[in-house]
Amino acid sequence: MTVILATEAPFARGGNRLCYVHPDHADRVIKVQRPDFPLEERRRRKGFPKTLRPLSSFDDNLQEFREMQMLDRVFREPLYRHVSRCYGFEVTDMGAGLVSELIxxxxxxxxxxxxxxxxxxxxxxxxxxxxxxxxxxxxxxxxxxxxxxxxxxxxxxxxxxxxxxxxxxxxxxxxxxxxxxxxxxxxxxxxxxxxxxxxxxxxxxxxxxxxxxxxxxxxxxxxxxxxxxxxx
Ligand SMILES: Nc1ncnc2c1ncn2[C@@H]1O[C@H](COP(=O)(O)OP(=O)(O)O)[C@@H](O)[C@H]1O
Ligand SMILES: [Mg+2]
The missing domain is CATH 1.10.510 (Transferase(Phosphotransferase); domain 1)
Incomplete structure (x- = not known):
């Protein structure tokens, strides 16, 4: 089921992503790419030769998800004393949303x-x-x-x-x-x-x-x- 975020108020914004409290889980954050700063624009701003790289390499949600999976395999529970947990992707009306533990x-x-x-x-x-x-x-x-x-x-x-x-x-x-x-x-x-x-x-x-x-x-x-x- 698509999570509706466009009508919700974000609680914070980073350089690349907008952060929302997950509508169904008050203890989770859902992060989406900023609509005012799409991946194509990010890639363009990096200039040559980075413009040759695939769009996915500029996708922070995807990179973070992959890295968190790898770190989880290596460090297990002790990692989460100081790192927010990652719960994977959900489909939202603002694109792929990465869900993590909201601190x-x-x-x-x-x-x-x-x-x-x-x-x-x-x-x-x-x-x-x-x-x-x-x-x-x-x-x-x-x-x-x-x-x-x-x-x-x-x-x-x-x-x-x-x-x-x-x-x-x-x-x-x-x-x-x-x-x-x-x-x-x-x-x-x-x-x-x-x-x-x-x-x-x-x-x-x-x-x-x-x-x-x-x-x-x-x-x-x-x-x-x-x-x-x-x-x-
Ligand atoms: N798990 C979280 N718990 C509490 N606040 C968060 C969490 N994730 C993000 N935030 C808030 O949202 C802001 C932007 O999130 P961030 O993931 O850093 O976005 P970006 O990738 O665009 O830099 C952070 O500076 C922080 O204030
Ligand atoms: Mg940040």
Whole structure:
């Protein structure tokens, strides 16, 4: 059965996808390609020689689904302490929708991104602890990822407002050509270490911007009533 999204209000938008609460499952998100930014346009903007690649290689939903299947085979349950679960595709009136675990705080509110948290609260003690705990787990497992962007991590909070865990909701997987199973563990761990060092750098780069009026960049905040933030 086709899931109807076009008449629903999205709760967030990334560079490529629109995110909706699944109409039949309040604890799942369904992500579709942004209608204002179709795959053909994405490919065109990349320029030659990437324009020679098939459209599917620009489809984040498809890439993410494949990568999550591969990561699941390698890492199993421990992966999901800090990565949202992926439930596969459903047909929607806005194209193929990828369904994943929707990260909510204990209050029921959809969790804010790490970028929003730090913007609002600063890099407080609890956040530092959450980052340290995430980093330790990430390096111990040696999960392959692209850069760990502050708007691709969400901070899940308990009823007192303290961060329970950081969860990656986008941008993991192995973008290279070599299958994950062939990578020696030492190499994976070294790479995860570099990604964590880069995450710390991103946090330090955000902090001095906190004084300014405008939230930096286009991504990282939730919509209000289906609309992006006024200055977003
Ligand atoms: N599983 C999730 N739980 C909570 N919020 C999410 C989840 N997935 C996405 N979001 C929110 O939606 C935004 C955009 O989603 P994302 O998957 O990063 O899209 P894109 O691939 O376009 O970058 C995120 O920055 C985050 O605020
Ligand atoms: Mg994203």
């Amino acid at each position: 909510r705080d204990d209050s029921g509110a959809i969790s804010h991104t790490l970028k929003q948290y730090i913007w609002d609260q600063g890099y407080d003690e609890r956040c530092q602890q959450a980052v340290a705990q995430f980093a330790q787990h990430w390096i111990a497992l040696g999960v392959p990822s692209r850069d760990l962007l502050l708007h691709n991590l969400v901070a899940q909070r308990d009823s007192a407002g303290n961060i329970k865990r950081l969860v990656i909701i986008d941008g993991i997987g192995n973008p290279g050509w070599i299958p994950l199973g062939w990578w020696p563990r030492s190499l994976r761990v070294a790479k995860a270490r570099r990604k964590i060092a880069n995450l710390h750098l991103r946090i330090q780069t955000l902090l001095p911007l906190r004084g300014q009026d405008k939230f930096p960049g286009y991504h990282g905040r939730l919509f209000h009533d289906g609309q992006p933030p006024a200055d977003g």
